[in-house]
Amino acid sequence: xxxxxxxxxxxxxxxxxxxxxxxxxxxxxxxxxxxxxxxxxxxxxxxxxxxxxxxxxxxxxxxxxxxxxxxxxxxxxxxxxxxxxxxxxxxxxxxxxxxxxxxxxxxxxxxxxxxxxxxxxxxxxxxxxxxxxxxxxxxxxxxxxxxxxxxxxxxxxxxxxxxxxxxxxxxxxxxxxxxxxxxxxxxxxxxxxxxxxxxxxxxxxxxxxxxxxxxxxxxxxxxxxxxxxxxxxxxxxxxxxxxxxxxxxxxxxxxxxxxxxxxxxxxxxxxxxxxxxxxxxxxxxxxxxxxxxxxxxxxxxxx
Numbered sequence: 001x002x003x004x005x006x007x008x009x010x011x012x013x014x015x016x017x018x019x020x021x022x023x024x025x026x027x028x029x030x031x032x033x034x035x036x037x038x039x040x041x042x043x044x045x046x047x048x049x050x051x052x053x054x055x056x057x058x059x060x061x062x063x064x065x066x067x068x069x070x071x072x073x074x075x076x077x078x079x080x081x082x083x084x085x086x087x088x089x090x091x092x093x094x095x096x097x098x099x100x101x102x103x104x105x106x107x108x109x110x111x112x113x114x115x116x117x118x119x120x121x122x123x124x125x126x127x128x129x130x131x132x133x134x135x136x137x138x139x140x141x142x143x144x145x146x147x148x149x150x151x152x153x154x155x156x157x158x159x160x161x162x163x164x165x166x167x168x169x170x171x172x173x174x175x176x177x178x179x180x181x182x183x184x185x186x187x188x189x190x191x192x193x194x195x196x197x198x199x200x201x202x203x204x205x206x207x208x209x210x211x212x213x214x215x216x217x218x219x220x221x222x223x224x225x226x227x228x229x230x231x232x233x234x235x236x237x238x239x240x241x242x243x244x245x246x247x248x249x250x251x252x253x254x255x256x257x258x259x260x261x262x263x264x265x266x267x268x269x270x271x272x273x274x275x276x277x278x279x280x281x282x283x284x285x286x287x288x289x290x291x292x293x294x295x296x297x298x299x300x301x302x303x
Contacts, residue, residue, distance in 0.1 A: 033064055034062075034098070034226030035062065035064045035100070037062075038061070038081065038096050039095045041057070041096060052250075054250060057253060058247075059254070060254050065225065069241035069243070071245070073295075074294065076290065084096055086116050086118050087116065094106075098115070099193065114190040115194065116192060117188075118196045120200070123179055123183055125179060130167065131168070132167035133151070135157065135158060135186045136151045138186065138190045154167075161184075161215070163182065163185060176208065180200050184215070184219055192225065196227075201213065201231075202231075234283050238283065243259055244258040246287055248293075262276070
């Protein structure tokens with residue numbers, strides 16, 4: 001009898017996690033995947049022949065399964081770091097490691113892969129395909145599972161995340177919030193080590209954004225993944241994160257780290273707590289100071 005392949009093991013681990021009522025501490029510890037180490041990273045862009053120092057000597061460690069949110073003024077390097085982790089570009093100096101494996105240096109960048117899934121602001125669902133087939137696409141194209149098995153897993157994932165009713169619909173039939181939720185499901189079915197989210201709820205109205213945020217928290221509680229999430233929305237950062245990293249204006253460095261100690265699972269009610277208001281004031285002051293510096297310097301967002 002043939003042995004179990006790594007791809008089958010990863011699919012099974014996701015399926016088992018979804019089947020449970022939620023991740024246990026032992027289950028999360030046993031996965032121990034998704035540790036990110038950003039070590040003395042510097043990135044210089046050279047648009048039109050003029051060097052732009054986007055990030056300088058930036059260091060931070062993110063634990064497996066941590067929900068880490070990065071905030072800061074436009075142009076501070078948030079997206080630069082996300083793109084380097086994803087494998088979209090190199091860095092000028094320093095190193096980024098994933099579970100101890102070097103994935104980005106000045107001389108080597110690991111190709112984007114299913115271990116680091118990205119959800120973008122503008123979405124990337126195939127408009128000609130149903131939501132179910134969009135979600136099932138990753139495991140099929142990567143050769144992890146056959147089409148029938150991938151669709152079965154996609155159906156289970158959509159059901160567990162409260163999206164079963166939209167599986168047969170097309171992206172243009174969905175609201176922006178529903179499309180973004182489907183994109184998160186499509187990322188999760190690949191059982192990534194890290195989920196990278198680049199302001200996924202930026203264009204939504206406040207009510208839709210709140211629903212989408214609660215959906216993301218529900219998904220996170222079910223299949224605890226390392227999440228690297230960037231946003232300009234400070235309230236969103238506090239509602240979602242285990243830690244909030246505040247970056248300086250360009251060149252970007254980690255200015256302050258705020259530990260968000262609300263218990264999980266969370267509900268919208270934490271927004272009315274005294275501790276939430278305290279943290280909101282603290283992060284607002286830290287970001288406001290950097291935003292003023294960026295405004296005075298006439299900074300614009302390059303990456």
